Amino acid sequence: MSYRTPLSGRFTRKNLAHLSKRAGETYDARHVFYKAMLEHHTYEKYLEHVGELKVHVPTFKDGPISGRREMLYARQNGWIVDE
Numbered sequence: 850m851s852y853r854t855p856l857s858g859r860f861t862r863k864n865l866a867h868l869s870k871r872a873g874e875t876y877d878a879r880h881v882f883y884k885a886m887l888e889h890h891t892y893e894k895y896l897e898h899v900g901e902l903k904v905h906v907p908t909f910k911d912g913p914i915s916g917r918r919e920m921l922y923a924r925q926n927g928w929i930v931d932e
Contacts, residue, residue, distance in 0.1 A: 878904035
């Protein structure tokens with residue numbers, strides 16, 4: 850059985866400048882995830898919008914990146930925190 854980190858409730862943007870920068874980097878396929886992080890205030894709305902969307906990034910060798918995975922990455926780096 851694998852453990853899946855729960856994502857529910859509201860979140861706060863701790864590094865708005867960085868998230869905005871990433872959202873504006875339209876040459877990077879992941880920009881859609883950061884744009885959604887700026888548009889939504891709950892994990893549920895974010896996941897509904899881009900949670901299952903997958904993008905390919907040439908520099909990432911483990912396969913496509915989903916919106917859920919990118920949100921977990923943003924949380925791990927402290928850019929997003931639970932409210």
